[in-house]
Amino acid sequence: MRKQWLGICIAASLLAACTSDDGQQQATIEPPQPAVCNGPIVEISGADPVFEPLNATANQDYQRDGKSYKIVQDTSRFSQAGFAAIYDAEPGSNLTASGEAFDPAQITAAHPTLPVPSYARVTNMANGRMIVVRINDRGPYGNDRVISLSRAAADRLNTSNNTKVRIDPIIVAQDGTLSGPGTVCTTVAKQTYALPSRPDLSGGMGGASSTPEAMQPQGDVRAISNDTLKSEDSTGAPVNSSGFLGAPTTLASGVLEGSEPTPAPVVTPPVTQSAPVTAPASSQGTVAATPAASSSFVVQVGAVSDQARAQQYQQRLSQQFGVPGRVEQNGAVWRIQMGPFASKPQAASLQQRLQSEAQLQSFIAVAK
Numbered sequence: 001m002r003k004q005w006l007g008i009c010i011a012a013s014l015l016a017a018c019t020s021d022d023g024q025q026q027a028t029i030e031p032p033q034p035a036v037c038n039g040p041i042v043e044i045s046g047a048d049p050v051f052e053p054l055n056a057t058a059n060q061d062y063q064r065d066g067k068s069y070k071i072v073q074d075t076s077r078f079s080q081a082g083f084a085a086i087y088d089a090e091p092g093s094n095l096t097a098s099g100e101a102f103d104p105a106q107i108t109a110a111h112p113t114l115p116v117p118s119y120a121r122v123t124n125m126a127n128g129r130m131i132v133v134r135i136n137d138r139g140p141y142g143n144d145r146v147i148s149l150s151r152a153a154a155d156r157l158n159t160s161n162n163t164k165v166r167i168d169p170i171i172v173a174q175d176g177t178l179s180g181p182g183t184v185c186t187t188v189a190k191q192t193y194a195l196p197s198r199p200d201l202s203g204g205m206g207g208a209s210s211t212p213e214a215m216q217p218q219g220d221v222r223a224i225s226n227d228t229l230k231s232e233d234s235t236g237a238p239v240n241s242s243g244f245l246g247a248p249t250t251l252a253s254g255v256l257e258g259s260e261p262t263p264a265p266v267v268t269p270p271v272t273q274s275a276p277v278t279a280p281a282s283s284q285g286t287v288a289a290t291p292a293a294s295s296s297f298v299v300q301v302g303a304v305s306d307q308a309r310a311q312q313y314q315q316r317l318s319q320q321f322g323v324p325g326r327v328e329q330n331g332a333v334w335r336i337q338m339g340p341f342a343s344k345p346q347a348a349s350l351q352q353r354l355q356s357e358a359q360l361q362s363f364i365a366v367a368k
Contacts, residue, residue: 108135
């Protein structure tokens with residue numbers, strides 16, 4: 001009888017072991033599948049994602065105001081939506097969690113649980129704008145916000161303190177390759193600051209000063225554009241909203257002028273009888289010089305109703321692009337203009353940089 005009970009116990013133990021193994025196999029978590037993009041690839045700019053070692057002190061689980069925060073270990077499975085705050089502290093007024101001095105002119109953000117430092121794609125769900133931010137601080141706390149954006153990041157996204165955003169991390173490998181939810185349907189723009197080719201001063205005779213061959217862009221490089229972006233929030237503003245510098249509503253018609261003013265025609269004074277008239281030179285001789293244009297040109301980026309804010313933004317653009325600027329009053333608004341430039345091609349060159357490097361729409365006007 002005891003032998004029978006012993007056999008039953010052994011059989012039950014083997015059955016329990018098999019059941020336990022099957023349970024463990026069923027509980028195994030499958031690795032995440034790579035995200036598939038079903039729409040067009042959009043090129044975005046912002047902070048330049050580079051591999052950085054994590055800050056040891058800033059990536060420990062912590063408590064704040066009686067609430068526990070656990071640092072996200074697997075950012076490939078993380079995505080979050082909620083309201084964004086704007087961090088408006090003065091430059092250098094405090095240190096971030098990464099040990100750096102806070103700079104509102106940098107494209108940075110603070111998040112309670114994402115790794116420090118790390119990168120993420122932030123999308124304004126009201127207008128579809130997207131940029132890459134570098135997360136280098138902790139917060140926000142004491143409110144219902146999910147991320148705190150620097151002033152530069154908020155201006156680029158055109159957000160206010162009541163704007164809903166989506167956060168998708170970007171993972172940077174040691175070799176510089178990018179992956180993660182923030183790379184789905186987007187590619188990060190690689191900015192270049194290469195100087196143009198030197199002009200050929202040899203008169204076409206060749207030699208050491210011959211113009212080098214124009215550099216061809218590598219890969220499929222396209223201009224940055226938000227025209228293809230679609231808003232996922234049907235209650236928000238339209239995608240092509242022309243709101244500026246974080247304004248919660250679109251500026252009134254006429255604040256951002258959409259066309260270039262036509263310069264006044266140059267009137268040539270009549271020739272007196274005492275002045276000899278010189279016939280135009282032939283193609284073999286010297287071409288008669290035309291009067292030099294006295295007009296100068298400016299690139300207008302936008303206009304706001306706050307003079308101090310307009311001056312602050314103009315100074316930031318002047319520092320970023322290395323060109324002078326000015327703020328001009330026009331009724332109840334203040335125009336933000338870069339320049340003046342002696343020629344229209346010079347103004348057009350800055351206009352192209354504003355579009356490709358900062359995703360800023362602008363137009364050229366004649367300086368007053």
